[in-house]
Amino acid sequence: MKKIYNLILLLMVAAACQPDEFPAIGKKNPVIPQLIGTWSIVSVKQTDNDAQRKGFPLFAQTQDLTQYFPYQDFNITLNTNESGSPGTFSVTLGNSPNILGGITSGLWNVDNENFPSALTFSENDLQSTVEIGSLAEIGAGKLELKVIRYQDTSKGPQPVITYDYLLSKTN
Amino acid sequence: MKINKLLFFVCMGFAPLAWAQPTSTVDPQVFTAEDEITISVDVTGTSLANYTGDVWIWAWIFQGCSSNCDAPTNVNPANETISDALMQRDETNPNLYTISFVPTDFFARAPAEIQKIGLKLKSQDWADNKQSDVDIILNVEPLVFTPKVSRTFPTKVTQHDVITLYLDQKLAVAPALKYELSDFTVAVEAYNANGEMVGSVVTKDAVNQGNGEHYIRVIPTYDFDAPGLDHLRYRFISKNNAEVESEWFDVLLLDLN
DSSP states (O other), X not given: OHHHHHHHHHHHHHHHOOOOOOOOOOOOOOSHHHHOEEEEEEEEEEEEHHHHHHTOOGGGTEEEOTTTTTGGGOEEEEEEOTTSSEEEEEEEOXXXXXXXXXXXXXXXXXXXXSSOXXXXXXXXXXXXXXXXXXXXXXXGTEEEEEEEEEEEXXXXXXXXXXXXXXXXXXX | OXXXXXXXXXXXXXXXXXXXXXXXXXXXXXXXXXXOEEEEEEOTTSXXXXXXXXXXXXXXXXXXXXXXXXXXXXXSSOOGGGGGGBXXXXXXXXXXXXXXXXXXXXXXXOGGGOSEEEEEEEOSOGGGOOBOOSOEEEEOBOSSOOOOSXXXXXXXXXXXXXXXXXXXXXXXXXXHHHTOOSOEEEEEEEEOTTSOEEEEXXXXXXXXXXXXXXXXXXXXXXXXXXXXXXXXXXXXEESSOTTOBOOOEEEEBOOOO
């Protein structure tokens, strides 16, 4: 008799189970507005991709360049146009090397406004493309950018040098 | 008068031997033994200039191998069995020849055995006396890390890159440099593609990181206010005795994307 009660109780509990409703995911946080502002360089890392492919010792693969040149002077300000899309930009170098290869002001753009993976900076005939390393901490005002140099080979373009720049939002 | 005539005939006698050096390029400029390379040779001014027959490459391992260093295609007279060594003549410049190959395949050797490549261009038979006259030597980047008196980081650079120039004085041959106790300064010169020095000499104090290793860092476009940078030359000089100095080392500035 007790077994029958337990079975009925179990069936009642099972019948009472309802799937939980998933909470709303919420509105997607667009990236472009979070890119707007002034960014300065926090750290610079240089990697020899050839040495990495060949398995050279670590000291011959990657170096931290942050302290050797005044990269901290480098500031870049990104603006949007009236429709909220990427617009103008300007660079303040101070004594820093220019990580954009001579470009100091002009227009910037992204490869995909919803899921950007690269930023392109243009000034007259000059153009520089910088890959986005990570947007994971953009909400905390941190942005990782990559500048990669490629060499054309019979196997297609191969990366030979990679710069990893960590930037923080100052304004 | 007699002496002048004698000099004239002596000079005339040697004139046919004074061949010009062939000009050559290799793409990519910096390569390993496992990369496919394209070698271009302009034979203008050599005994092979204006030759209209088939032209072949005669190649050997200049450094890195101890025996049988010739390419398997080094067969004289050349024949159809070594078609891999047949040079392609340019359609517009008949003195320009190209060939593409992967060094490890071409020499059938391990990468470690191919450190420098030597080559000449020739007609079918050496007896024709039609050849590029002067040996062309190509450096091959190692596939394994090899400590050297001088090395750069990264191994391939452009004029926009941060370049770290190292001296490992432990590996120096000259005792004065090898056992120098003082720190070093480094003189760096920049050159254009015509081999002309551009901008001013840049001098920087080297960082002594211990164990006989010293380095400086430069960015060509940052440190040299000059257009058309093609390559750098640098040497380490003792701060204690300017007569203790390394040889000049070269850094080729590549055109990467």
